Amino acid sequence: xxxxxxxxxCLSMLLAQLIASLALADWHRLEAxxxxxxxxxxxxxxxxxxxxxxxxxxxxxxxRINEAMSTYREDSEISHVNREAHRVAVRISxxxxxxxxxxxxxxxxxxxxxxxxxxxxxxxxxxxxxxxPDAADLETGVAALDYRLVELDEQQRTVxxxxxxxxxxxxxxxxxxxxxxxxxxxxARGIEHALLNAGGDSRVIGDRRGQAWVVGVRDxxxxxxxxxxxxxDNEAISTSGDxxxxxxxxxxxxxxxxxxxxGHPVSGVRSATVIGPDATLTDGLxxxxxxxxxxxxxxxxxxxxGYEAVMIDAEGRLAYSSGLAPPP
Numbered sequence: 001x002x003x004x005x006x007x008x009x010c011l012s013m014l015l016a017q018l019i020a021s022l023a024l025a026d027w028h029r030l031e032a033x034x035x036x037x038x039x040x041x042x043x044x045x046x047x048x049x050x051x052x053x054x055x056x057x058x059x060x061x062x063x064r065i066n067e068a069m070s071t072y073r074e075d076s077e078i079s080h081v082n083r084e085a086h087r088v089a090v091r092i093s094x095x096x097x098x099x100x101x102x103x104x105x106x107x108x109x110x111x112x113x114x115x116x117x118x119x120x121x122x123x124x125x126x127x128x129x130x131x132x133p134d135a136a137d138l139e140t141g142v143a144a145l146d147y148r149l150v151e152l153d154e155q156q157r158t159v160x161x162x163x164x165x166x167x168x169x170x171x172x173x174x175x176x177x178x179x180x181x182x183x184x185x186x187x188a189r190g191i192e193h194a195l196l197n198a199g200g201d202s203r204v205i206g207d208r209r210g211q212a213w214v215v216g217v218r219d220x221x222x223x224x225x226x227x228x229x230x231x232x233d234n235e236a237i238s239t240s241g242d243x244x245x246x247x248x249x250x251x252x253x254x255x256x257x258x259x260x261x262x263g264h265p266v267s268g269v270r271s272a273t274v275i276g277p278d279a280t281l282t283d284g285l286x287x288x289x290x291x292x293x294x295x296x297x298x299x300x301x302x303x304x305x306g307y308e309a310v311m312i313d314a315e316g317r318l319a320y321s322s323g324l325a326p327p328p
Contacts, residue, residue, distance in 0.1 A: 030055045035066050035175055037199030041182060044193040044209060054189050058182040058196065065178045068096065071119065071169050081159055082119075082167045089151075089158035097157050099280075100150070103173055106284050107147040110300060112260055114288040119169035120144035121263035127256060130247040133263070140165055142263040176238055176283020179203040183279070196279075200239040200286070203279040207233050217310055218243075220270035227318065228310060236279035240286040241271035257290055268293050268314050275324075276307035285309075294319045 028051035031040035041058040045051030068077045077096055084090050092100075106114045121141030124133030133141065144165035151160045170177075175198040182196045183203045194205040195213060204213040212233060216226035220243045230237065242265070246255035255265045272290040274282040285307065289297025294311050301309045301321045308323040320326070 026051065028052050028055045030059050032059060032062075034062055035070070035178070035198060036072075036171075037175070039175075039178070039198040040196070041186075042195045043186060043191050043205075045191065050189075054186055054191055057185055057189075061182050061185055062178050062198070065174065065181065068093070069099075069170050069174045071167075071171075078168065078170065085159055086161040086164050086166060089153060089156065089160040091156065091158050094157065097152065097154075097159070099170060099173065099177055100159060100168070101152055101154075102280065103170065103284065104147055104150060104152070106173075106281075106288060110288045110292060112147060113291040113296075114172065114284055115145065115147045115260040116168045116170060116172070117145050117147055117149060117166055118172075118258050118260060119167040120165055122169065122256070122258055123167060125254070125256070125258075127245040127247055127254070130249065130254075132249075132254065138263050142261075145260055145263060147260075172240075172287040173280060173284040175199055176201045176203075176236065176279040176281070180236065180279035200241065200244065201236070201279055201283050202232075202238075203236040204232055205234060217271070217273050217312075220312055221316070227312065230273075230275065230310070230324075232275060235275055235277055236282045237273065237275045238279065238282035238286040239271055239273040240290045242266075242269070243271070257287060259291060266291050269297075270312045270314060270316065272297060272312075273310045274301070274307060275309070276304075282307070 027042060027044055029042040031038060039062050041055050043051060043054055070076050071078055073079060081090050103116045124137040124141055144163055149162045149166050151162055179196040179198050179201055180203060183205055186194050186205055192206045193209055196203045202215055212231035214229050214231050215237050216229045217239060219225035219227050220241050240257060242253060242255040246253055257266050259266050269290050272286045274285040276282045289300060289309060294313050298321055301307055308321045310324060311319045
């Protein structure tokens with residue numbers, strides 16, 4: 001008796017469909033220059049069209065946030081605030097209001113080490129041209145560098161500056177916010193494996209399909225070397241360093257992370273890396289503990305459950321928070 005051939009044919013068709021489906025499943029990656037750095041998203045999806053659409057949605061979100069929060073754009077919402085808030089209370093979007101509020105809360109928690117008014121002085125530095133502010137600009141800028149000069153009205157959803165010369169800049173927290181927003185978009189679409197990046201800030205969803213995402217902390221004095229590699233899973237990691245935007249003059253390194261009390265670049269730390277569940281906060285914290293220095297910075301991290309840090313001091317020595325410290 002000869003068995004019918006139909007079941008074999010059906011099996012062949014199913015196998016062909018499965019192979020075709022697997023051929024569509026892949027990693028999807030997009031990258032673009034934005035926010036003064038390079039931003040990217042890499043994700044896995046079993047359907048090519050859905051994966052590409054998800055990646056495009058993240059890139060659109062990056063662009064939207066940049067359009068609202070870039071001080072380099074005259075038409076951005078934050079540029080409008082910087083032009084008008086010293087004269088009148090400016091009504092702003094709920095999104096910008098909340099991010100400014102989070103920034104001011106971090107300023108309070110760090111005794112002013114994190115300060116979005118740094119641009120009151122920072123606008124006078126030109127790191128590409130290697131130019132420093134003159135004495136008059138530095139003095140005027142430092143007088144306006146104080147987060148307490150930024151007043152929020154929650155009921156009216158307005159922001160007002162309490163002194164002339166105040167400028168805010170969210171460069172120390174907005175990139176982390178952008179990738180956190182991107183991650184939330186992907187999670188809403190059911191994405192289970194992804195890596196989002198904006199300069200020194202990264203946010204991962206899940207693992208790399210069976211392997212941990214591993215992020216390296218670069219050597220601040222050798223761009224091709226890594227001092228430590230850290231596996232992360234469903235977390236964010238942010239690094240602030242004195243090698244990102246800087247120039248050297250007479251043996252002194254002038255970089256973009258300024259001491260809010262003096263208006264001069266911070267000394268004593270080469271880089272600060274923070275790991276935790278929220279990229280907005282890891283971004284802000286990496287800048288914060290860089291300014292605070294190793295001892296005070298690590299004390300702040302110790303007070304924040306779920307967050308860990310690695311710092312490299314001016315001598316190149318590594319310091320770890322308690323949850324990352326290697327065994328003795």
